[in-house]
Amino acid sequence: MPVEALTYAALGARLKISPKAARSLAKRLHLPCTISDDGKALVSVDPAEIHHTPRPPSLRHAHDAAPLVEKIASLEVEVTRLEAQAAGHRADFVHERERADRLLVELLQANAETMAAREAMARLEGSLRTGVRANGAADGQSLGARRLGHLAADLVAGDRKASR
Numbered sequence: 001m002p003v004e005a006l007t008y009a010a011l012g013a014r015l016k017i018s019p020k021a022a023r024s025l026a027k028r029l030h031l032p033c034t035i036s037d038d039g040k041a042l043v044s045v046d047p048a049e050i051h052h053t054p055r056p057p058s059l060r061h062a063h064d065a066a067p068l069v070e071k072i073a074s075l076e077v078e079v080t081r082l083e084a085q086a087a088g089h090r091a092d093f094v095h096e097r098e099r100a101d102r103l104l105v106e107l108l109q110a111n112a113e114t115m116a117a118r119e120a121m122a123r124l125e126g127s128l129r130t131g132v133r134a135n136g137a138a139d140g141q142s143l144g145a146r147r148l149g150h151l152a153a154d155l156v157a158g159d160r161k162a163s164r
Helices: 008-015 019-028 062-131 143-164
Strands: 005-007 032-035 041-045
Touching: 005 008, 008 019, 008 041, 032 143, 062 143
Parallel strands: none
Antiparallel strands: 005 041, 032 041
């Protein structure tokens, strides 16, 4: 037979297959293809050389679907169970995150109090050092005592402020 230029639909009709299957067959056999004036693909083919037997359509039986339906139902139950479990884990996460935030605030406050105490201690040590001369003699007892009294009062006020 001579070579004919057929559309996929016409090739499918000749071979008793769908146009999609005809297109797939043409690609698989590497048949030359051109575009017609109306935009349709034309396949150059000798129908006598193509030995194609269409497959019978697959028959799905209702009894084949039953195990799949059961499997889908069991998976949906499992998904629901896992979502509930995930919600519980999320609640635990949120609780622990809030707890960690509270502990961080307490840690920052303790750090600030420690730094304030160190500064007060340094001021007290500085006042004690300035009250003593290089030769060891005391430099005016009233001035040193006053400084020490003010620093102690500042320390007490800072402690009361931090404990609030």
